[in-house]
Amino acid sequence: MKDAKVIELEEVTIRFSGDSGDGMQLTGTLFSDTSALFGNDISTFPDYPSEIRAPQGTVGGVSGFQVQLGKKHVNTPGDFAHVLIAMNPAAVKANARFMNPGGTIIFDADAFNDKNLEKAGFKTDDPFLECHLEDYSKIPVPVTSLTKECLKGYELDNKSVLRSKNMFTLGLVCWMFDRPLDYIEKYIQKKFKKKPVVVDSNLAVLHAGYNYGMNMQHMTPQYIVHPANIENGLYRNINGNQATAYGFLAAAEKAGLELFLGSYPITPATDILATLAERRDLGVKTFQAEDEIAGICSAIGAAFAGDLAVTSTSGPGFALKSEALGLSVMAELPLVVVNVQRGGPSTGLPTKTEQSDLLQTLYGRNGESPLVVLAASTPSDCFYYAYLASKIALERMVPVVLLTDGFLGNGSEPWRVPDMDELPAIEPKLAVNPDIFQAYARDPETYSREWAIPGRNGFQHLIGGLEKNTKGSVSHDPAIHSQNTIYRAEKVERVVEMLPELEVCGLESGDLLVVSWGGTFGHTLSAVREMSESGKAVSLAHFNFIKPLPKNTKEVFSRFKKIVVCELNMGQFAAYLRDRIPGFDYRQVNKVCGLPFTVVELKENFEKLLEE
């Protein structure tokens, strides 16, 4: 037998792709978890259609899961796949553009029949040629028939047999990447505990796939990616929505409050609600409201009544919440709103990522209605920004919007689990002295009012949406409205004292400063890192604090010859910077394809700017 072709890589990207019923998300997730346990750094990106079961075999129904693994820090799920697993012709068609030149395509040869080729819209019987994939290594594997063969002895109906195909693929990929099967085996044993035949059949197919790889070494390349070198500690794999939910749990515990989430299901934010709904054991009150408006209104009520109150949503839901968000600005209650952004406008691209809700978040309300805006930058740091959003809201009596996006929410990466002691204390601004308490009396330093939770005698007061004087009585006095408008704005600005300064990644000054915010961090950092390594004077300033902006923003900008603002919209942050930090020529790199940036396209843009 010929030795396997062994490819040693720093980083490798794999894309699993098939019908939305083929179990590709599970296959991808199990492989990613296995790799993370093996010690690789990983970053994942599920890319699935908004239809739960689009017509089988069509391009519209293709569900993908991409993961990049590496021996050093992996910042992105990878631009292009080294290995594509295609369960049918439609998967090839949908993913051809995501392939790395010269990559490997493993496909289920049984599924490449005339019927499926036609369904996927191929005109000839060579889908690879039609997709210009001639130079790639293509490995046909009769996945369907081998799975059937393997399960002959089991009394399973045809549907159940076909459903096990993904395990064959998973076994094969595990061999290719030299991954142990024990984690996956345990997962299957636990998941189907009550159905021994399903456990046995899935394990049989998994091993059949692994052994197939071993036996066919002559044609299947084997990749080696060594474990990553990272901080010591306890690790787990976490996606952005889960991290966001956990961040709120940690904040409530630290603040000594109960956690209330009022929310309405919406893609891609629903998992925050689902994750917290599981946590009755930690005292969480999740309230699945009748609509987005009731989601935020119930949270506002809970904030008034003394809980750490949160509402989670995505763009269209955020729009529905606008009026109530204005109420929380006026009532000056601690409220956190999470917007897991997706492609818009309107229903837009529910399952795809975008950063186009920035201006809606900053300005999308009636009246002068300032609030604090934060943005998380990686799946795991959603934990910390959710925590910080809660801290700011509770200590400064101000609504805070946390922006994440579909890419962060669904994407995952290994996360070092922090000790609770690593997290800063949270001290809610509770009213202390009933003798001097007034509803809208303000702290002279922070301008925040006190939180007087109903139930404590002596603190009876009224709040509401009408303009009020210090006592809390309605006032239409021009001077009072003018003064309060300034107070509310200044209160938000003074949050800057709680925030770290803007940091520059790379040289402190140079030819080009790349500016990005939120979920594009992994891609902009990788692009800047690669260019710095090749000697270019390019640095990165990534923003997590949108409003207020870090104190030293202007000073940082002034140290660079050129500034380019990269974002997944048509230039919203750039417009905001032009308004807030004028005097600079902000160049732009924008993308609205429902997809993250690629490192390659960013570098191309930066190179061009440097040459100008």
Place this chain on the structure above:
Amino acid sequence: MSEYNYTAKDFKNDNEVRWCPGCGDYAIMNAVQRTMAELDVPHEKFAVISGIGCSSRFPYYMSTFGFHSIHGRATAIASGVKVANPELNVWVITGDGDALAIGGNHFIHLVRRNIDLNVILFNNKIYGLTKGQYSPTSNRGAITKTSPFGTIEDPFIPGLLVLGARGKFFARAVDSNVKHTQEVLELAARHKGTSVVEVLQNCVIFNDGIHDEITNPKYRAERQLFLEHEKPMIFGNDNEKGLVFENGRLKVVTIGEDGYTMEDILVHDSKNLDPTLHMALINMCLPDFPVAMGVVRNVEAPIYDEEMTKQIETVKKGSQFSKVADLLRAGNTWEVNDPAGIGPVPFFSKKCKINGK
């Protein structure tokens, strides 16, 4: 008198009341303040939540905790208040436009969930604060500023909406009848779960006399049927009339005529789980029937906020997690312990590194 020895005055504040002179809201507020004084609830446990509209100014004139919110959302906000803090005694003040037009969705879902709140629905069949447009309870044909040729739509009957949403408590009262309103409000406050009290309220400016044919004290005995649990459904100047149920429908009879005796008269059972008769009572209207007043329906059912608390307690008992740290450290975790590696760095003190910087 409650153990706290409150009087209605303890629930008033110094703010100048700015409803129009003669507005029915004054009487309703008096009834609410008297009711609160009678309940065994400490003053600081009351929270009054309102939306937008004339009636929603209510919290400004109360000395309790109050929240004057936005149009239609009082029920949703109050739901959050009660679930977050079940010890509070929460009242929602709303009107026909606030609760049934812009806030219709929240209203029916509140009722369906059965959160322990007291809702007072001020029904004056008009938009008063915006100066006289028709509301979802305006009669068909009502001529208003936005229906100069008469409305061409049917109004809601609030009680039917409540029962349609599987409501457990519904009562009706008249603003000017303070004593009766107070009795009804007290039953509503003592009911566990969502209670809705529709008060027929007069808007002296934009819809003066809209309920007059029902509420005029001159005809009160003839045109209003005061329901009381386990009491016969009789009315009339000499209590000579009553309701019977024949051929699947209600019928007004005169006791002693056509062979009807007191024995034939229906006895009100507000605690009957079957809503059929309650619906029929709510649906009664002039001129064929008197209008039903008092507590029509008052049944027990699981209460959302209590169930939430119970579920939390139950799940806590069976869980392996008592602290957030337990959860974070559970599941598929792995330890990295490389002697050459670096120690843990708290997130907020991390620095971004490029080129060994």
